[in-house]
Amino acid sequence: MTDQLQTAPVPAPPRDASPLGPVALTTLLFGAFLPMLSFFIINVALPAIGGDLHASSGELQLVVGSYGIANATLLVVGGRLGDGFGRKRLFLAGLTGFTVLSLICALAPTIGVLLAARVVQGAAAAAMTPQVLASISSLLTGEHRARAMAWFGVAGGAAAALGQILGGVLVEADVFGLGWRAVFLVNVPVGLLALGAALRLLPETRADQAHQVDLVGAGLLALTLVLLLLPLTEGRPLGWPLWTWISLAAVIPSAAVLGLHQHRAERAGQAPLIPPTVLRLRAMRVGLLLAVGFFTTFGGFMFVFALATQGEAGMSPLEGGLSLLPMAVGFLVTSIYGPRLQLRYGAGLIVRGWLVQAVGYSLLAVVTLMLWPDVSPLRLALPMLVAGFGNGLVMVPLIGVVLGQVPPAQAGLGSGILLTSQQTCLSLGAATVGTAYLSLAGTSWGQGGSLAAVAFAITAISLLMTPITWRLRSR
Template sequence: MTDQLQAAARPGVKAAPLGPVALTTLLFGAFLPMLSFFILNVALPAIGSDLHASSGELQLVVGSYGIANATLLVVGGRLGDGLGRKRLFLIGLTGFTIMSLICAIAPTIGVLLAARVVQGATAAAMTPQVLASISALLTGEQRARAMAMFGVAGGAASALGQILGGVLVEANVFDLGWRSVFLVNVPIGVLAIAAAFRLLPETKADRAQRVDLVGATLLALALVLLLLPLTEGRPLGWPLWTWICLAATIPAVAVLGLHQHRSERSGQDPLIPPTVLRLRAMRIGLLLAVAFFTTFGGFMFVFALATQGEAHMSPLEGGLSLLPMAVGFLITSVYGPRLQARYGAGLILRGWIIQAVGYALLAVVALTLWPHVDPWRLAIPMLVAGFGAGLVMVPLIGVVLSQVPPAQAGLGSGILLTSQQTCLALGAATVGTAYLSLAGSSWGQGKALAAVALTITAISLLMTPITHQLRSRQLPV
């Protein structure tokens, strides 16, 4: 889902075969990065205790990965176009596996943070090659089925990550504790590397686009200026440097925008093409993506802290509390493509409404039963919220791109995926900071969780008329 996903195979050239095992191996490039993002949340309390990390540092453990990943996704895809997608996939997968091992043995929070940054960067080299290779190697119904499987892999990883994390932390195999949530990637990665080296065909784009390193650097700078003070400001008491960084975000974004306009006017390949952002469907799609992924990433972060805090759940119980949400996600991941063909953007509209109901029910439970909650009492709200979230997340990119001219669909997909990773990190910073501030006051964790849930409810309902605008205009493809 990056700008390199434009049709890669030359017209009239028969696509190379991509067997089931090779496709499964390729899909690990979508599954492992998403798994690594969400499996970590349930282990955060244990990491904080073991490495003596502050709440701000724990937010950075989540956010640093997302910043590096979002900044370099388009860069990784363009490198794959020019150097070979199999080559970049192997480089990214190998680096991701090594960084997972380093995260697992990290002796300090500083080492863990550094490894998470590099892990996010290696994921950015790997993930773009998945759909780019599918586009190059498959055609027709096979390609459509593989694209749907990509969505299933991402949805399954998002939903199952925290459950698996809870099981691993609770099992404490070989006394590894939280370290097992990183170590689990290593054997999977090694097997995937061997299979990819042997089975994946090599492909390249006919015309590789130049890598906009200046744009990537400016984007990284803007993200750091925004997210670093948001995560570190509250525990440090909002010192002067946090306000200076937040103020500097505005000129940094302005310089990035100016550079992108100049690059496009001069015939170069900007990181975020302004002409694509001017498309009505893209603007609406970006707004929906920002609303969904910021709230979703933030909720996943705070839910783990709340359930293992005043609710006194174990990591396993906290993970099992998300099992109904995982079930809802998996159902929509499997049937989402079929429903999307029938309802289009109307599916997303229904998803926002169902999600709003689920989070409203969660707020009621948090306000009336807290802290005496358990996985059973949270089951119905989490199932409804997960089902609604899946109906929004699974079809979002496909529905938006169906309303974008085909020549710009590849660029649009890159922008949407970059916004996804950016907003997951932004959610941990913004929603996490708001929750921690409320939880540390007279509100307590139960009311703070209810406030987060009700905020997501309100945002979900606000997105319904915006989604209807997307639905009202379908461009031919």
């Protein structure tokens, strides 16, 4: 069966110089690295943010979720704007806004200001990230493009794996008394360096035919996400008032109106936000299912792990971050060999990743149940290392394998849809998995039992994703 999943050999292209040199490509990949880093680096700082700004658990979930909602809603819009106005121009605008908003987040005096800044920061990231894949697709071909696509996955995954470790170090070090504010300030010098390099090194590209931005579709998508995620985030701490149930009930008609609008726009020859014809491609449908399964559970796990380790387990922010170091190491090891393995195994690599991930999370659940609350970074090292290997084997090749089976003319739209689902599901994970965890943690399960339940649930979902992944075959 593995042979069925292997991708066709990729013919070696002429050994010409890449239009994007190593430094230019690295600069471009910061558009994937920084937004993902900002999503995950704050998880380990959430308890400190809550104590300093007197934020409730629901508001802390929104610190994560509001960024993701804004980012997911506007990713495709950002891609369309880059096609029309120039991808370098939008990349620079997004990176500038992201850097400035990072500074505003760091200086936020109240939780309300922080939440507002996070929304705008997510919008700025949405202007930046789509230009990365679009520039890679327009400037590179053959092996150069395949490797750059793989490094795009590595950049996002490395940011997710390393984010909480860096966050723990920064919060614990408390440089100049900044505490949690340092997790936002760290983006500022990096953003400024990337801006300088991008101005000098990145070439400008545009689409041959620019499409009108589907603002109605973007508004309907934003409404649907808010109707879903806001009550899931705020319902539990507020005792599930009537408006939360009304909001959840409104999700279905809102999504239906969004779907109807997309169909009508496409039939009228317009450019809908989420083209139904692209969703009819088997690779896209399977890829979206895999993205939902991975990013929802991954985003939820990162959120609850930070709360549990700094809660009943009594770890410091640094210890909580160090507990994730083996996961980061596992992820980075698979990332190094990921591009080569992806060319050899294709979707079979993702299948292996789901199975390894299931072993890692099940080991974590067992260790947690046996030792809680006397856990430490060393005692959690083995299950976290195995889970990290699995995470890398799923996440790194996912976008490349799926887009490799999508017609080139639709690859740009496909990447936008996959990135939108990624950000949506990361926020959905913080809302759904976070709410389930917080509800269980307040019962006799405690935080340890709740963390183990989350790990067992991710194990089950990983196994369920395996037969779905078999449907990804080379053309």
